[in-house]
Amino acid sequence: MTLPETNPTHVEDLDANTEQKQRLAWWQEARFGMFFHFGVYTATEQDCWHIFNARQSPEEYFGEFEHKLTAEHFDARELVKLAVRAGCRYIVFPARHHEGYCLWNTDTTELHSVRGTPKRDFVAEVTEAAHEAGMKVGLYFSLLDWRFQAYWDGPTKDPVAWRSFTDYVHAQVEELVTRYGKLDIFWYDGGWPHEWEIKANEDVAKAWRSKELNAMIRRHQPHILINNRSFLPEDFGTPEKQLIAEGRAWELCNTLAYYWGHSPFDNNHKTPQGILADLAECVCQGGNMLINVGPKPDGTIDPWQRHVMEQVGEWLGKYGECIYGGEAVTPGCLAPWVITRRGDDIYVILSRYPGDSLTIGKHNLPFAIPGEAELLGHGITLTVEESARNYRFNGLPDTPPDPLGNVIKFKAQPLKTERSTCAIGGSDVNAGA
Numbered sequence: 001m002t003l004p005e006t007n008p009t010h011v012e013d014l015d016a017n018t019e020q021k022q023r024l025a026w027w028q029e030a031r032f033g034m035f036f037h038f039g040v041y042t043a044t045e046q047d048c049w050h051i052f053n054a055r056q057s058p059e060e061y062f063g064e065f066e067h068k069l070t071a072e073h074f075d076a077r078e079l080v081k082l083a084v085r086a087g088c089r090y091i092v093f094p095a096r097h098h099e100g101y102c103l104w105n106t107d108t109t110e111l112h113s114v115r116g117t118p119k120r121d122f123v124a125e126v127t128e129a130a131h132e133a134g135m136k137v138g139l140y141f142s143l144l145d146w147r148f149q150a151y152w153d154g155p156t157k158d159p160v161a162w163r164s165f166t167d168y169v170h171a172q173v174e175e176l177v178t179r180y181g182k183l184d185i186f187w188y189d190g191g192w193p194h195e196w197e198i199k200a201n202e203d204v205a206k207a208w209r210s211k212e213l214n215a216m217i218r219r220h221q222p223h224i225l226i227n228n229r230s231f232l233p234e235d236f237g238t239p240e241k242q243l244i245a246e247g248r249a250w251e252l253c254n255t256l257a258y259y260w261g262h263s264p265f266d267n268n269h270k271t272p273q274g275i276l277a278d279l280a281e282c283v284c285q286g287g288n289m290l291i292n293v294g295p296k297p298d299g300t301i302d303p304w305q306r307h308v309m310e311q312v313g314e315w316l317g318k319y320g321e322c323i324y325g326g327e328a329v330t331p332g333c334l335a336p337w338v339i340t341r342r343g344d345d346i347y348v349i350l351s352r353y354p355g356d357s358l359t360i361g362k363h364n365l366p367f368a369i370p371g372e373a374e375l376l377g378h379g380i381t382l383t384v385e386e387s388a389r390n391y392r393f394n395g396l397p398d399t400p401p402d403p404l405g406n407v408i409k410f411k412a413q414p415l416k417t418e419r420s421t422c423a424i425g426g427s428d429v430n431a432g433a
């Protein structure tokens, strides 16, 4: 066998890939994280783009809303506890959103929560609570800041103003990665160009000096994971609200209703079943899910959000082995089930309950199946009938034993790793079994 030719660059690439794989290991095992959206926009009840949509000046906007962000019941330990109860294995807390209000004690601007109404350093409180609980913690940070004319003008119109704006952004990031102990994730947002003359991704990354910025982050936090929103690919992709699997590590950031921030007008509340189905779908396609919670201006969590997340966590407490560390078996299917695996353990997650038996086309299960399977968590043994094209799992109760979702588990024998194709509808029952 001839080995591929190597040169120093190639070896460096290989090392970088191995390092990245190692960095990502805990995160890919974790699969499920909790996102928070909280800022002055919380008090607008109109979500995080309010200052932009209402076309208010920063003076008007912060004058009207900042004092309403009382955060009097904000309890970082409670947020972390909620994440634990929800079965989330990491959290991502916002340090600064596009509006520019900083949730930490920054030296870069006077517009921050320690000087303002709350008189609290939320980043300190949340990172400390996470560290105390052994919860992995990341920070969300928007590169843009709508208060700066330089952002609207972009890098070419007034390069001096742009430089000073990006120096401001870099200084903020440096504070965040040096003042709060170990950070596990740096979650950028808001790097998109306004009506600038440049549009190509690499030019946008150059404008923010993202390479320099990310190298600085890694100098201080060598193990940190960085998302792709500084316009460099970095460690993971971030499809938003819509599950679009990527050919590498990725995480769907998803809402509990429609908005990111708290709002009484947002009544599209998702159900625990829906959230769990989304999570299973992500895992079955090799991704993570970051589910968002939006605390109220007083810092408490809407009871409905708490309730949904607690139910999700209860389910994960019983059946989480199909999610944590779960990997893809077959690519996304428009079938009433999804399949994940952990080593030789295969899980068929039934988002729509099939009744007393389930038939799955063999092309979705690229390995041999023993004659028996188990209905996870219910002590029920199922028999598996094999025909030319299908496997049929018999012995399921007529009605779903768990209203939030049920899981069939069995051991693959022997496990082949290659992916198979997935037909719409999932089984081949009409194809002459």
Ligand code: GLC
Binding pocket: 048, 049, 189, 190, 240, 253, 260
């Ligand atoms: C979008 C929105 C932003 C939100 C983010 C979460 O980029 O602009 O407001 O925080 O998505 O992914």
